[in-house]
Amino acid sequence: xxxIISELSRWAIPVVLLVVPLIAALRKVKVYxxxxxxxxxxxxxxxxxxxxxxxxxxxIGIFRASGAMEVLVKTLSPAxxxxxxxxxxxxxxxMRPLSGGAALGIASDIIKTYGPDSFLGRLxxxxxxxxxxxxxxxxxxxxxxxxxxxxxxxxxxLVSDLTTLVASVLIVRTIF
Amino acid sequence: xxxLVWLGMIVMGILVSGVKGNIEVVTKVALDSANDAVxxxxxxxxxxxxxxxxIKLAEEAGLIRALAWLVxxxxxxxxxxxxxxxxAMGAIVMNLSANILGLGNAATPMGLIAMRELQKLNNxxxxxxxxxxxxxxxxxxxxxxxIPTTIIGIRLIYGSVDPTDIVGPTIMATAVSMAAAIIVxxxxxxxxxxxxx
Numbered sequence: 001x002x003x004i005i006s007e008l009s010r011w012a013i014p015v016v017l018l019v020v021p022l023i024a025a026l027r028k029v030k031v032y033x034x035x036x037x038x039x040x041x042x043x044x045x046x047x048x049x050x051x052x053x054x055x056x057x058x059x060i061g062i063f064r065a066s067g068a069m070e071v072l073v074k075t076l077s078p079a080x081x082x083x084x085x086x087x088x089x090x091x092x093x094x095m096r097p098l099s100g101g102a103a104l105g106i107a108s109d110i111i112k113t114y115g116p117d118s119f120l121g122r123l124x125x126x127x128x129x130x131x132x133x134x135x136x137x138x139x140x141x142x143x144x145x146x147x148x149x150x151x152x153x154x155x156x157x158l159v160s161d162l163t164t165l166v167a168s169v170l171i172v173r174t175i176f
Numbered sequence: 177x178x179x180l181v182w183l184g185m186i187v188m189g190i191l192v193s194g195v196k197g198n199i200e201v202v203t204k205v206a207l208d209s210a211n212d213a214v215x216x217x218x219x220x221x222x223x224x225x226x227x228x229x230x231i232k233l234a235e236e237a238g239l240i241r242a243l244a245w246l247v248x249x250x251x252x253x254x255x256x257x258x259x260x261x262x263x264a265m266g267a268i269v270m271n272l273s274a275n276i277l278g279l280g281n282a283a284t285p286m287g288l289i290a291m292r293e294l295q296k297l298n299n300x301x302x303x304x305x306x307x308x309x310x311x312x313x314x315x316x317x318x319x320x321x322x323i324p325t326t327i328i329g330i331r332l333i334y335g336s337v338d339p340t341d342i343v344g345p346t347i348m349a350t351a352v353s354m355a356a357a358i359i360v361x362x363x364x365x366x367x368x369x370x371x372x373x
Binding site: 002005006008009012013016017020021023024027029031034035036037038039040041042043045046047049050053054055056057058059060061062063064065066067068071072098104107108111112115116117121122125126127128129130131132133134135137138140141142144145146147148149150151152153154155156157159160161163164167168171172175176 | 177178181182185186188189190191192193196198201202205206208209210212213214216217218220221222224225226227228229230231232233234235236237238239273274277278279282284287288291292294295302303304305309310313314316317318320321322323324326327330331334335336337338339340341342343344345346347348349350352353354356357360361364365367368
């Protein structure tokens with residue numbers, strides 16, 4: 001099963017790149033001209049994300065580098081203990097929506113310290129795999145079309161990340 | 177909410193740095209992060225240009241509409257505000273598929289194309305997220321790759337007996353959070369409607 005999926009991943013883009021221009025040509029689309037016409041918007045779209053990404057990454061960077069995370073972990077740990085979640089993975093849970101790289105570093109640390117096949121090792125692996133860098137995605141996607149008012153997206157993203165945390169704990173505890 | 181999170185990270189970060197006596201870190205990190213952000217945007221130019229070209233071809237060939245038509249039943253339920261067979265539906269499906277297959281380089285451009293299409297439907301409120309955008313981003317951030325290759329690699333390095341045994345739990349946790357995202361999205365949409373229009 002895993003082999004099939006990874007083969008699919010390897011072939012997906014080349015197949016798209018072959019099939020799309022071929023079908024376009026069969027439908028009498030002027031392929032080269034149309035490609036260039038569409039591609040023209042690439043520069044503007046990418047550049048438009050700069051102010052949004054700068055704003056968000058600077059805030060995340062300051063938060064990360066200051067050690068504010070330890071303070072947050074200490075504050076939240078008691079609440080986590082009450083609902084029976086292991087506090088060791090809290091730094092990962094906090095960092096995961098903010099920075100993919102930082103979260104991966106924390107995950108590697110936990111795997112190294114407790115072993116990949118321990119409860120915590122498996123838990124943090126599951127969390128790393130089933131969550132996304134929510135804030136980065138929101139910033140980038142909204143930024144590309146100039147949206148500043150995110151309405152309920154942030155709450156929604158956080159709720160979904162929290163659900164993943166709880167679900168991961170329950171699932172890993174049940175399966176292994 | 178985003179204002180609160182943003183301010184919170186900066187204020188907390190600077191206060192903690194001050195108390196810990198490493199306040200000089202703040203200035204350096206701020207500039208470094210700004211630099212990283214610009215680098216990300218610049219590197220987006222190449223992949224965005226490339227994929228926008230391909231997508232334009234797919235659009236002219238009628239492939240995006242065909243894709244939108246194929247997934248119509250599910251998408252009508254998830255995105256009631258998007259007209260049926262709209263190109264946005266095709267772009268959303270391509271973004272989610274690329275995400276699931278772990279094709280990061282294709283997923284982001286497809287996602288931005290989907291946002292562009294959704295923005296075309298966002299009448300009159302160009303600076304505010306539409307319902308469909310909120311739903312799309314909730315799906316996007318809760319649905320992730322089937323094979324988390326990076327973490328499997330790390331498990332392998334640290335001597336896991338079966339590095340891939342977390343794939344099943346990962347998919348299950350993803351499914352739960354996706355379901356939660358869809359349900360909570362509907363609830364929040366209901367509460368937030370009066371602020372808009």
